[in-house]
Amino acid sequence: MIEDLRIMALLDWLRHDLLMTIASCEPASSDASFRRYFRVEGPEGRFVVMDAPPERENVAAFIKVNRLLKGAGVHVPEIFAQNPEDGFLLLEDFGSHDFLSRVSPESAEWLYREALDALFRLQTGTSISACGLPVYDHALLARELGIFDEWFLGRWLDVEMPAKVRESLHEKLIASALEQPRICVHRDYHSRNLMILEADSPGVLDFQDAVVGPVTYDLVSLLRDCYVAWPERRVDDWMSGYYRRLLGARLIDCSLERFRRWFDWMGMQRHLKAIGIFARLNLRDGKPGYLKDIPRTLNYVLAQADAYPEFAEFGDFLRTQVLPLQETAA
Numbered sequence: 001m002i003e004d005l006r007i008m009a010l011l012d013w014l015r016h017d018l019l020m021t022i023a024s025c026e027p028a029s030s031d032a033s034f035r036r037y038f039r040v041e042g043p044e045g046r047f048v049v050m051d052a053p054p055e056r057e058n059v060a061a062f063i064k065v066n067r068l069l070k071g072a073g074v075h076v077p078e079i080f081a082q083n084p085e086d087g088f089l090l091l092e093d094f095g096s097h098d099f100l101s102r103v104s105p106e107s108a109e110w111l112y113r114e115a116l117d118a119l120f121r122l123q124t125g126t127s128i129s130a131c132g133l134p135v136y137d138h139a140l141l142a143r144e145l146g147i148f149d150e151w152f153l154g155r156w157l158d159v160e161m162p163a164k165v166r167e168s169l170h171e172k173l174i175a176s177a178l179e180q181p182r183i184c185v186h187r188d189y190h191s192r193n194l195m196i197l198e199a200d201s202p203g204v205l206d207f208q209d210a211v212v213g214p215v216t217y218d219l220v221s222l223l224r225d226c227y228v229a230w231p232e233r234r235v236d237d238w239m240s241g242y243y244r245r246l247l248g249a250r251l252i253d254c255s256l257e258r259f260r261r262w263f264d265w266m267g268m269q270r271h272l273k274a275i276g277i278f279a280r281l282n283l284r285d286g287k288p289g290y291l292k293d294i295p296r297t298l299n300y301v302l303a304q305a306d307a308y309p310e311f312a313e314f315g316d317f318l319r320t321q322v323l324p325l326q327e328t329a330a
Helices: 002-017 059-071 108-125 138-157 163-178 217-223 232-248 256-283 288-307 309-329
Strands: 024-030 036-042 045-051 079-083 088-091 182-185 211-214
Touching: 002 036, 002 045, 002 088, 059 079, 059 088, 108 182, 108 217, 108 232, 138 163, 138 256, 138 309, 163 211, 163 256, 163 309, 217 232, 217 256, 232 256, 256 288, 288 309
Parallel strands: none
Antiparallel strands: 024 036, 036 045, 045 088, 079 088, 182 211
8 A cells, every 4th residue: 555655646746746747657677675666658758767765765865876977977867857855756768678688698798898888987987085975884894794694694594604704704805895995886786787778888777875985896796796697717807807997097006816806805795795685685575586696696605715715614614504504495
């Protein structure tokens, strides 16, 4: 009933405040938050309307980051009208073709070239001193790692990581993130949030949680995507090429080996958080669809635990206690 009332309020805003004629209103998409999107059509054209309950979502942050990214040359949806008090935005419609639905081994090279170009514009065109974004600090990194401990290990599998292993893991991953150069971080830069457009592709979505944080975060989010995996050699080629671009832009001043370790360890932090969120979406929000992405995401974590001796104990814990339970739970 509450959802119906919000749709009624949304249509009332469009029809009576914006004086639009709405011929159709259909669900466009939903995401892992409380936001919903509807595609509306009428004589004025086709648009997407965001429904973001103010008590749950920060519409002001979406508007602010939209302006920042547009200023950096990133193609984000045009905001045609806004009603932040009720949590409604009238947006440009980017269509329904995201990278995930269209990418293939053959198309990946040009799609990822466009995605990396857009990421480079985001990182070089946003001033971290003037953007006013929150900082990806120690507390936030630790809180995100805690999502894995609480929701995936504790509530989904009913297992606890040994305190010594957990403390060592958290300490190393957080220290690695904090020692990296800081830039603007989209924070969810992956195949589901990049739209294929006829012009000025990709269209970039879901940017409202942007922060000032580690230089490798969005890169590993894109190249070691929770929703699609690429051969590691290809990932390393993309990563190395982007490293050279960052070096040329003087955003970094480090060896490729050090950058690779930042990239790998940042991926572990992000993937552990994502696994915890997937479990939480199922247990708390009744969205089981993300459970199928846990094995792929966990494989990324295991690969890095095997690659770095610093995480040997954590890798042993995953293989002996977590994998058997995960296979049963799945």
